[in-house]
Amino acid sequence: MVGIGMPICSSFCLSPAPTFKESELTAAETANVATRTDPAPQSELDLEHFLPYRLSVLSNLVSSAIASIYAERYALGMTEWRVLAVIGPSPGLTASEVVERTAMDKVAVSRAVDRLVKSERISRREDSNDRRRSRLRLTRQGRAVYAQVVPAALALEQRLLCSLSPADRQELDRLLDLLGEAAHRL
Amino acid sequence: MVGIGMPICSSFCLSPAPTFKESELTAAETANVATRTDPAPQSELDLEHFLPYRLSVLSNLVSSAIASIYAERYALGMTEWRVLAVIGPSPGLTASEVVERTAMDKVAVSRAVDRLVKSERISRREDSNDRRRSRLRLTRQGRAVYAQVVPAALALEQRLLCSLSPADRQELDRLLDLLGEAAHRL
DNA sequence: ACACTATAGTTTCATCTGAAACTATTTGCA
DNA sequence: TGCAAATAGTTTCAGATGAAACTATAGTGT
Numbered sequence: 482m483v484g485i486g487m488p489i490c491s492s493f494c495l496s497p498a499p500t501f502k503e504s505e506l507t508a509a510e511t512a513n514v515a516t517r518t519d520p521a522p523q524s525e526l527d528l529e530h531f532l533p534y535r536l537s538v539l540s541n542l543v544s545s546a547i548a549s550i551y552a553e554r555y556a557l558g559m560t561e562w563r564v565l566a567v568i569g570p571s572p573g574l575t576a577s578e579v580v581e582r583t584a585m586d587k588v589a590v591s592r593a594v595d596r597l598v599k600s601e602r603i604s605r606r607e608d609s610n611d612r613r614r615s616r617l618r619l620t621r622q623g624r625a626v627y628a629q630v631v632p633a634a635l636a637l638e639q640r641l642l643c644s645l646s647p648a649d650r651q652e653l654d655r656l657l658d659l660l661g662e663a664a665h666r667l
Numbered sequence: 668m669v670g671i672g673m674p675i676c677s678s679f680c681l682s683p684a685p686t687f688k689e690s691e692l693t694a695a696e697t698a699n700v701a702t703r704t705d706p707a708p709q710s711e712l713d714l715e716h717f718l719p720y721r722l723s724v725l726s727n728l729v730s731s732a733i734a735s736i737y738a739e740r741y742a743l744g745m746t747e748w749r750v751l752a753v754i755g756p757s758p759g760l761t762a763s764e765v766v767e768r769t770a771m772d773k774v775a776v777s778r779a780v781d782r783l784v785k786s787e788r789i790s791r792r793e794d795s796n797d798r799r800r801s802r803l804r805l806t807r808q809g810r811a812v813y814a815q816v817v818p819a820a821l822a823l824e825q826r827l828l829c830s831l832s833p834a835d836r837q838e839l840d841r842l843l844d845l846l847g848e849a850a851h852r853l
Numbered sequence: 854a855c856a857c858t859a860t861a862g863t864t865t866c867a868t869c870t871g872a873a874a875c876t877a878t879t880t881g882c883a
Numbered sequence: 884t885g886c887a888a889a890t891a892g893t894t895t896c897a898g899a900t901g902a903a904a905c906t907a908t909a910g911t912g913t
Contacts, residue, residue, distance in 0.1 A: 525756055526752050528768065533726075533820075534749070535843055537729075537730055539722060539846055540719075541726075542851065543850050546850065566717075570711055570713070586901060588864090591861095591862060611860095611908075611909065612908060613861040613909070615862080638719060641850060649845070653842050656842065657721055657722075660827060662830065663829075664725060746869090773871090774893080777893060778893090797891085798879085798891095799877065799878045799890065801891085801892080856911100858911075858912100861907085861909095865902105865903085866901100866902095869898105869899080869901100873894105874896100876893075877890100878892105879890075880888080881887085882887085883887100
């Protein structure tokens with residue numbers, strides 16, 4: 482489903498403790514604000530420039546900003562919000578299809594669906610062909626929430642992206658795809 | 668401490684539901700693989716192209732890959748690993764300085780420190796000037812863990828980054844900085 | 854029809870999480 | 884000095900989390 486033609490990773494990437502020429506460092510240091518964009522020459526770890534850490538902090542910041550949209554006003558958790566967001570445009574999805582699309586945990590989805598059903602935001606109807614499955618769709622109330630939260634979420638995304646030029650955004654998109662593939666193959 | 672000269676966000680970024688010319692869409696659609704790098708013209712949300720979601724998925728993937736380095740072999744949780752990683756190069760930090768540097772929760776840090784002290788990876792010594800504070804530093808065992816985990820973590824970072832050209836990495840660094848700033852001002 | 858395997862979804866359990874309240878100490882100021 | 888406010892760190896509590904076990908249904912081969 483993902484990544485057909487992936488670039489080949491050169492050998493040094495797989496070595497446990499890569500070493501690099503010192504000479505490359507000073508050249509890169511002069512390059513603008515950016516540091517650590519060049520191959521890591523040290524075996525010291527500076528958390529603030531460590532990519533996994535930076536991703537985590539950024540992601541948490543953004544997630545909690547998004548959460549502030551739906552958490553207070555609609556008493557939705559992140560998992561519930563995501564389930565809602567996925568079911569909205571695709572009524573009739575099953576829970577496991579939601580799992581596929583959101584990459585969330587099966588248990589988390591199950592519980593989120595439960596809560597959403599209880600709070601009358603989605604309906605759950607047993608599939609007639611396969612009684613293990615349930616088809617999920619938004620209720621009128623669910624659509625109302627969806628209609629309110631989605632524009633706010635998109636607006637927040639825009640507030641993030643508006644610091645980037647159109648070219649930057651395209652670049653970001655490409656880089657995230659590349660990193661996603663790289664991360665996918667562990 | 669962060670962000671002195673930040674770019675000004677143009678007005679539409681603050682509007683709750685930005686609208687854009689339809690005409691921009693088709694032009695951008697032709698642009699390579701990338702979609703959604705252009706201003707969102709629709710009020711539909713496609714989770715897979717939604718930046719906050721992509722960041723979250725990527726970050727989780729990467730985090731769990733990193734975790735597999737230290738979790739199994741050293742019985743470290745993510746918070747403990749981070750505390751270790753921060754204290755390592757800066758012996759004598761206090762817990763709240765760790766909080767500042769890691770952007771982690773105060774409680775999480777407190778508990779991580781507790782566990783690390785119990786497992787003899789760090790020592791905690793009351794500050795002589797301020798008896799509320801404790802100075803934290805790695806023990807011999809802590810240094811051993813640090814010395815083993817850090818290279819593995821850096822190697823993993825390299826495996827991620829090796830799908831990017833040097834120019835890409837610099838670009839990534841810049842974009843993450845920009846997004847970080849944007850996220851920081853909510 | 855029967856047994857075996859796979860899949861959908863739920864429950865259990867042990868752990869992690871963070872907001873709020875709390876203790877202890879220091880700092881600011883009258 | 885002495886008292887109010889701030890700070891460092893811990894505890895409490897209520898909920899979120901995910902691995903593993905479980906239930907129920909469907910598919911597959913004999």
